[in-house]
Amino acid sequence: MTSIQTTSPLPLTELTTCGGCAAKLGADLLAQALAGLGAEAAPDELVAGLEEPDDAAAWVVSPDLAIIGTLDFFPPIVDDPFTFGEIAAANALSDVFAMGGRVLFALSIAAFPEELPTETLGAVFAGASAKVREAGGVLAGGHTIRDPEPKYGLAVTGAAHPDHLLRKGGARPGDVLVLTKRLGTGLLVSGRRQGRTTEADFAAAIDQMRTLNRAASEVLVGAGVRAATDVTGFGLLGHGLEMARASGARFVFEAAAMPLLDGALDLALAGVETGGAAHNRRFVAPSMTVGAGVPTELVTLAHDPQTSGGLLAPIPPDAVGAVEAGLDAAGVSHWRVGRIEASERQEVVLA
Numbered sequence: 001m002t003s004i005q006t007t008s009p010l011p012l013t014e015l016t017t018c019g020g021c022a023a024k025l026g027a028d029l030l031a032q033a034l035a036g037l038g039a040e041a042a043p044d045e046l047v048a049g050l051e052e053p054d055d056a057a058a059w060v061v062s063p064d065l066a067i068i069g070t071l072d073f074f075p076p077i078v079d080d081p082f083t084f085g086e087i088a089a090a091n092a093l094s095d096v097f098a099m100g101g102r103v104l105f106a107l108s109i110a111a112f113p114e115e116l117p118t119e120t121l122g123a124v125f126a127g128a129s130a131k132v133r134e135a136g137g138v139l140a141g142g143h144t145i146r147d148p149e150p151k152y153g154l155a156v157t158g159a160a161h162p163d164h165l166l167r168k169g170g171a172r173p174g175d176v177l178v179l180t181k182r183l184g185t186g187l188l189v190s191g192r193r194q195g196r197t198t199e200a201d202f203a204a205a206i207d208q209m210r211t212l213n214r215a216a217s218e219v220l221v222g223a224g225v226r227a228a229t230d231v232t233g234f235g236l237l238g239h240g241l242e243m244a245r246a247s248g249a250r251f252v253f254e255a256a257a258m259p260l261l262d263g264a265l266d267l268a269l270a271g272v273e274t275g276g277a278a279h280n281r282r283f284v285a286p287s288m289t290v291g292a293g294v295p296t297e298l299v300t301l302a303h304d305p306q307t308s309g310g311l312l313a314p315i316p317p318d319a320v321g322a323v324e325a326g327l328d329a330a331g332v333s334h335w336r337v338g339r340i341e342a343s344e345r346q347e348v349v350l351a
Contacts, residue, residue: 012076054168055098066162070095073109073153081120085127086210088152091308093135096158097217098230100166103135106154108142169246170227171314177338180216181310184264186274191267201263209308216311219326231309235280237302240348250343253350255298259335268297276305287347314340
């Protein structure tokens, strides 16, 4: 994957206390803050909003057109500004793909210290713009403020057919859970800050984080799949629980089947963990069961906050073959990581 490497006299990660999606407010705290906001009657055109939280908002304009809106931003996860722009953009664009949409345009959300060189800021914008073009859209503007801690992201507008939206609540008992990216970015970034992550392992994580979920989304929509989410700051179990609650079902994850980035397991064994993982554990704990034989390090990885993670999709059994063949043809890695079971209690199980 090509990239423009730039240099900056101020390493971006030295200006932050955390980076990427590990900086997200915990799902438990967010739920408390948003309590009651979805109670107001929403227009019928708003088919995805606060009442039933999804990866993005969706507004039906006509019988064959829904407009998708989302935004995402975070502090730097890497020092190279162009790469930071790529990763931040890929992460924000992912919410449109997680809804089954195509990208139309994006607006920058930027906060940077005044002493940051203008060429550094320009490189962040250039990286983001390149990734938006790769997604099929255009970077059309934005807004920038002063902030001692740099932050960057996008507000993205997309479109989809209302009948082909991918929703968190579309999973059904018997579905097979498929994941399209490896886990462990949070651990590898934390390990990097502690000098424990190798250059090769970190480079592989960077390449994954700046890889778009566009091709995976197109395969899912083309195969008639109706449910998906992207695995980001709340970890595999946190986002799985969101889908379980929206679908009224139990999500069973096979710990041994989780795909892991090189080096992530060693870091988990060494006790490395992000601050965001603690929020994820609190959020999931009341609705989670862990099998007796599941190693502690795999529990850690299942809670690990991901930056620009893959799509998690419940696939009907009769469509699994077609979806996997489509993902193979599109060059998208994928793994079967679990299944959906009927249950009166919406929960996640790590077996």
